[in-house]
Amino acid sequence: MNTITRRLRGRPAGGMSEADNDGTPRSQGRIRLGKKTKDLVKTLNVGDIAVIGHCNIDRIAAEDLVASGVKVVLNNDPSSDGRYPNRGPLILVGAGVRLVDFPDSDLFELLVENEQVTIEGSEIRRDGTTIATGVEQLEPGLVEQFERQQAEIHHALADFAENTVTHIQEESELLSGAIELPETRTTFRDRHVLIVVRGPNYKRDLRTLRAYIRDVKPILIGVDGGADAIREAGYRPDMILGDMDSVTDQTLKSGPEVVVHAYADGRAPGAERMVELGVEHIALPFVGTSQDVAMLMAYEKGASLIVTVGAHFNLIEFLDKDRAGMSSTFLTRLRIGEVLVDAKGVSRLYNPGLTVGPLMLFLGAFLVLAAIVVLSSPALADLFDLIWLKIKIWLGF
Incomplete structure (x- = not known):
């Protein structure tokens, strides 16, 4: 039995x-x-x-839903269609959130925003009348399905690998071709760059890099919603790059440089949103994912080290993002490999040790404590006066 199923067995559902x-x-x-x-x-x-x-609820979506505090999730699509072992449904149910699938109903036509309804078993009831019946996803069935999908993962892997190899031939310019990049006001030359993507453990990994960010002061790039994570952690992104479909208006208006990832033919749906918000931006047409574009930009503009937080690179993460292959990411990492490191590696390798600040704070606290002890004891006060007199004589005061 795998780690996640061991952890979730026995936890209450529908709390x-x-x-x-x-x-x-x-x-x-x-x-x-x-x-x-x-x-x-x-x-x-x-x-x-x-x-x-949301067909095949992914891990990030499930964690966000749990964090929001919802009690029930009604899904108009299959929460897991069986193609690969997606963790999202297990995360939801394991956290006590009820999950009911309605693949044969149009919930967006049946239900009205902000109306009060009752979910009884797998039924949606309005004023006591059942208006739709779905299938509730319960933990035992989800665990069994997850384990079965893991045992058959080789099928998904074979299809994924085939698509990757096919597209590598089409996108080979990422490895050897010249890359045209726009001028930016952000200067990358000989700087460390930290790229944050909304991926697995991105918030936790960002927290582990606090000492690194404080001491090295890398350029902070948020890939779409990753820019919100940077702000939530108490920092200000220097650049936001992506199709701009998940980053908040507040973050976009907070002052960073904005680069809209456009399709290879120049179409950039995210640019329309920037115009509506009055946000100055640059459009960058490019194949591949936004995280690939962010890494390539940093590399081509001379970054000395590129650190990624939440970046996708394994099979499940790419399937969660509904990507049938990873050709652009594979080629990108081959091109920039010598300067690329994952956040987990930095958090393990970078240990600043004891800095001057904490040491001075400890010394100050010790001297205050010693003074209190001396002043509260006449005998120690006399001894202290004698020592101080000898010091003055020795120094010639």
Whole structure:
């Protein structure tokens, strides 16, 4: 049995729900509709019922939903379609959030934003009348499905590898070709660059780098919503790069340089949002993911070290992002490999040791304590006066 299933077995599901006399779980709450989970979570409140359209709920989406405090998640798509072992449903149910799938209903037509409904078992009830019936995802079934998918992961891996190799031939310019980049006001030459992506453990890894950020002061680049994570950690991003579909308006308006990742043909949907917000920006057409573009920009402009937080690189992470291959990421890492390091490596390798600040603070506290002890004891005070007199004689005062 794998780590996640061992950890989740035995944890209570539906911790915020009541139950009818026959034991059927029953929850009441306010409906919040959102086809994009990453946008919806920013508006959710504790006790809400989230309605999403998210096939194969990924780990980041599940963690964000749990953090929002929702009691129930109603999914208009399969929370796991069986293609690969996605952890999202297990994370939700393991945290006590009820998860009900409605792949055969159009919840976004049936339900109204902010209306109060009751979720009884797998049914949605409005004023006592059942308006839709789904399938509740329970922990035993999810654990069994997850373990089965892990045993069959080689099928997904084979398809993924084939797509990767096919696209490597199409995107080979990433490895050997010249890359045209726009002029930026951010100067990268001989600087460390920290790139933050909303990926696995990105918040925790960012916290582990506090000493590194304080001492080295790297350029901080947020890839889309990663810029919000930088601000939440108490820093200011120097640059935001991405398609701008998940970063908040407040972060965009906070003053960093904004680079909109556009399609190779020049179309940049994110640029329209920048115009509406009145945010100055640069459009950068490029193949691959936004995290690839951020790493290549830093490398080509002369960064001495590139540190990534939350970057995607394993099979599950790419499938969670609905990507059938990783050709651009593979080629990007081959091109910039000698200056690239993951945040986990920095947190293990970078140990600043005892700095002057804490040492002086300790010394000061010790002297204050010693003075209090001396002044409170006449005998020690006399001894201290004698020592001080001898010191003055020795120094010739």
